[in-house]
Amino acid sequence: MSDAKVQVAKKAFEEMAPQINKESILGIGTGSTVNCFIEILKQSNVQFKGAVSSSEASTLLLQEFNVEIFSLNDVNEIQFYIDGADEVDPSHNLIKGGGGAHTREKLVASASNQFICIVDQSKHVECLGDFGVPVEVLIESRSFVSREIVKLGGVPTYRSGVITDQNNHIIDVSKLDLSNPKDMEIQINSIPGVVENGIFAIRKPNKVLTA
Numbered sequence: 001m002s003d004a005k006v007q008v009a010k011k012a013f014e015e016m017a018p019q020i021n022k023e024s025i026l027g028i029g030t031g032s033t034v035n036c037f038i039e040i041l042k043q044s045n046v047q048f049k050g051a052v053s054s055s056e057a058s059t060l061l062l063q064e065f066n067v068e069i070f071s072l073n074d075v076n077e078i079q080f081y082i083d084g085a086d087e088v089d090p091s092h093n094l095i096k097g098g099g100g101a102h103t104r105e106k107l108v109a110s111a112s113n114q115f116i117c118i119v120d121q122s123k124h125v126e127c128l129g130d131f132g133v134p135v136e137v138l139i140e141s142r143s144f145v146s147r148e149i150v151k152l153g154g155v156p157t158y159r160s161g162v163i164t165d166q167n168n169h170i171i172d173v174s175k176l177d178l179s180n181p182k183d184m185e186i187q188i189n190s191i192p193g194v195v196e197n198g199i200f201a202i203r204k205p206n207k208v209l210t211a
Contacts, residue, residue, distance in 0.1 A: 002120070004211035005033045005211065006040075008036075008120060009034075009040050009118060012116055012118045013037060015116070016080050016082070017044070017046050019080075020047075020080075021048070022048065023049050024080075025048070025051065025075050025077060026080055027078040027080065027108040029081065029108070030054050030055040030099050030101040034058065034082060034118070035058075035061060050067060050068035052078055052108055053069055054104040054107075055101040056165050072107065078113065083115070083116075083117060084096075084117065086098045087124075087129075087130070088208055089124075089126065089181070091204075092205055092208050093128060093182070093201040095133060095134075097134030097170070098134065100164050100170055101165065102134055102136065102196060103136045103166060103196040106196055106203060109203050114206045115203065115206050115207075116208075116209060117208045118208075119210055120210065129174075129175075129176060129178040132172045133178075133197055133199055134159075134171075134173075135149070135197045136164055136166070136168050136197070137169050137171055137193050138168055138169075139169050140193075141193025142169050142171065144192075144193055146158075146171055149171065149173050149191070152188070153175060153177055155175045156171045158170075158171055168195055173188075178199070181201035182201035185197060185201045
């Protein structure tokens with residue numbers, strides 16, 4: 001793990017730790033920076049009730065040190081959600097989904113009291129879009145959604161060989177006008193067959209921490 005990722009994961013943990021107690025449920029995201037956070041959590045003495053995980057990969061890492069994993073259906077409150085991002089703009093709008101977990105990530109983030117995003121400096125951009133927008137789609141809707149994406153000005157590319165944790169496909173979309181990320185998030189999600197897209201403008205992080 002890079003020093004920057006370890007540093008920002010430590011920064012997030014130090015900020016959260018005084019507020020975590022034995023009844024706390026944490027939301028845990030996905031990716032290499034979050035993996036650093038999980039390792040720091042493992043090495044700490046902080047006590048918490050358990051976690052809601054946004055991906056099977058993160059679940060496996062948490063179970064390695066006996067963290068109880070809860071379904072979102074089984075908890076009333078998630079105190080903190082910690083996750084990274086592929087791009088962050090000055091208004092803290094995000095693009096996520098490089099790892100294909102953005103649907104569950106957005107769901108857990110939206111259900112959490114506080115969403116803390118941890119990134120290194122390379123993730124900061126003036127305007128979203130260079131990374132492209134991942135769009136999770138129902139398998140049978142992939143071609144239709146792609147045609148509708150073209151109407152929005154995007155260039156869709158099927159992420160070949162990838163099946164999400166929800167057993168769906170992903171289309172990666174470049175060339176979109178993301179000067180108004182919230183509007184584009186809504187437009188993409190209004191296409192029948194779209195499960196969720198990787199623009200986080202409706203549920204932005206409460207705080208972005210940068211190494």
